[in-house]
Amino acid sequence: MAVDDRFAELNPRTCVVLGGRGFLGRSLVLRLLKLGKYIVRIADSTQSFELDPSERESLLSHAISSGRASYFNVDVRDKTQIVKAIEGSSAVFYLDPTDLNTNDFCSCYLIIVQGAKNVINACRECRVKRLIYNSSADVVFDGSHDIHSGDESLACPSKFEKILSDFKAQAEALILFANDIDGLLTCALRPSNIFGPGDSELVPLLVKLAKSGLGKFIIGNGDNMSDFTFSENVSYAHICAEEALDLRNAIVAGKAFFITNLVPMKFWEFVSLISEGLGYQRPLTKIPARMAWYVFLLFKWTHEKLASGSSNFSELAHYIQLASCTRTFNCVAAQRNIGYSPVVTLEDGVALTIESFSHLASDLPLARYSDFTEESKAHKLLGGGKVADILLWRDEKTTFKCFLALIVLFYWFCLGGNTFTSSAAKLLLLVTVILYGYGFLPSNIFGFSVEMMSFPSQISDTVAKDSVATIVYLWSLGVQNIRTLAQGEEWSMFFKVTVSLYFLKIVAQSFTVMIGMALAFAFTAIFFYEQYESEIDGSVKVLFNILKEIMALLTRNLPDSVSLLLCNHETFQPDDRPAGVKQTR
CATH class of the missing domain: 1.20.5 (Single alpha-helices involved in coiled-coils or other helix-helix interfaces)
Known part of the structure; x- marks a missing residue:
């Protein structure tokens, strides 16, 4: 990577990237070094600075060796360490640190909120001129309501579903409030759904869901729109903000700006691009958002009651909220006031991200080229007709109507307390009254046309x-x-009738329970089997092989006479006979 000499200066400015070894920090450091007009101090909580294999013989390694870049170990909870890192610098970029444990809320508060206070005080003490904070679009999202082309006039919600968003909002408010105090100019950027090479949140989560089988599901109707931002565009926006503050632009100082790729797209289309690019199945099956949320709560409760150890449920909960809501933002203010525009298109960003995560690609060599529209085994077993489409939830509305109708009939005949004959008579009477009343309806009601039923004339x-x-x-x-x-x-006739009536008696005693179980099984178990066909078939095959091994082990311990008898009847292959047993002719 060559330094852009067009921006090189004889007296480069010194800047500090707090959180410089994180996902976004690395991208920002590289872009600052490419410009050639900055001496970059990389500050992070990592104890020692070590270059990754991909960073050796890179622009960063050459900058370290030449002194254009240096590393400082900084814990933002300790103001003295911050002062040591930023003293003599003119600009500070404040990003998330690398060791943020999202399961420890106390530590998160100290790092995000108290850390922001320490950074502000250190900047004022060291007479730093410019402070740019990397906030998040989550600070205006309450977790449930859609945002359509939201701008900076949006207020933060009174209650956050994600506690980290609450902490980020507090830190952002502190930094913006510190603007123009002791000569310090501040601003905040709010990128939406950052992704790119080195991503530690969004893309790894999508891969994890795809590997677990949950990536097959679309939460909600799948039409919700979202804004995504490539990491290099966020880095460029930070530099644009720093340059605008350097010009003492009053419109920028003390303000927050949304940053996106300016190309909203369906959330699930983005997920499909990442999943298919890495060789996994794209999401196809839609489930209601409320159902997904209830399943998540049940899973969380079960884990808390039965399992030991911690799990990052907040990350999964936030994903469900993002996946089911529309979140698009207006970046006109950033374009007009700080001169931001994406330097990498969304398509190129997705391609670069997929290439960088090739090590997480599917292990199945043909997964990338598989035809996921092929009929499943469950669909074939059900005949591939309308019944299969209904039981496999191909059309959610039709399936729900059929399920609701069967539930009503189940209640009418089994739970209503009447005999089958009286229930059937009441149902026929109700249908007769409805049909007769339908015949009186006019062809037009309040401007709505009523289509009459067509029946064969004879x-x-x-x-x-x-x-x-x-x-x-x-x-x-x-x-x-x-x-x-x-x-x-006829004794045979007698036994047939007797056995049939006895079986009917047994069935009648638990008829209601059996019908209810059959309904639940038909609309859930078959659908579940289709989603995990290969996993279930594989488990059954493994279980069958285990039983086969157990049977083989048992037969080896049988007496010779029994084994000889089984061998004569060809129950087992000759190789399975116990030692010492001769083959008979």
Whole structure:
């Protein structure tokens, strides 16, 4: 990487990147070094500075060796360490540190909020001229309400669903409030959904969900829009803000600005691009957002009650909120006041991100080229018709209507407290009244046209004769069977009827429970099997192999006479016979 000599100066400015070894910090450090007009101090909480293999023989390594870049170990909870790092600098870029433990809220508060206070006080003490804070678009998001082209006039919500967003909002307010005190000019940037090479949150989470099988699901209707921001564009926005503050632009000082790639897109389309680019299945199955949230709460409660150790549930909860809400932002203020515009397009950013995460690609060599629209085994077993489409939730509205209708019938016949005959009579009476009332409806009601039902004008003689013949045949067959049973001569008939009636008695005792279980199984278990077809089939195969090994082990310990008998009946292959047993002819 060559330094851009067009911006090189004889007296470069010294700047500090707090959090310079984090995901965004590395991108900002490289961009500052490329400009050639900054001496960069990299400050982070990492104890020792070590270059990654990809950074060796890079612009950063050459800058370290030449003195254009240096490293400081800084804990923002200790103001003296901050002072040591920023003393003599003219600008400070304050980004998130690398060791932020999101499960420890007390530590997060000390680092984010108290750390912001320490950075402000250190900047004032060292007479730093400019402080740019990397905030987040989450500071105006309450976790439930959509944001359509939101601008800087949006107020922070009174209650945050994500505690880290609350801390970020507090830190942002402190930094903006410190503007123009002791000569310090401040501003904050609010990027939305940052992604890029080295991403430690969004892309790894998508890969984790894809590997677990949960990446197949679309939360909500899948039409919600979101703004995404490539990391290099955020870095460029920080430099634009620093240059605007250097000109003492009053419109910029003390203000916050939204930063995006300026190209809103469907959230699930972005997820699909990342998933398919890394060889995983794109999300196809839609589930209601409320259902996903309830499942998450149940899983969280179960984990807290039964499991030991901590799990980052806040990250997953925030993902569900982002995945089901629209969040787009207006960046006109950033374009007009700090001169920001994306330097990397969204398409190029996605391609660069996928390339950098190739080590997380699917292990299946054909996954990238698989045809995920092929019919599943469950769909084929159900016949591939309308029943399969309903039970596999191909159309959520149709499936829900059918499920609701079956629930009503289940309650009507099984839970209503009436006999089957009276329930059927009441249902027929209700249908008759509804149909008769429907016939009185006018063709137009308040401007809405009412379509009348179309019925065949007459039933053909062939259909009528076939229907009557079938009824007569069934009646005659029943009478004949009863007559044969009454003569007391057919023992086979007697046993068949007796066993059938006894079985019917057993079934009738738990008829309601069985019907309810069948309904739940039909609309849930089959759908679940389709989503985890390969996993379930693999587990069954493993279980079958284990049982086979157990049976083989048992047969080796059987007496020789029993083993010889089994071998004569060819129950086992010759290789499975115990030692000492001769093959008989």
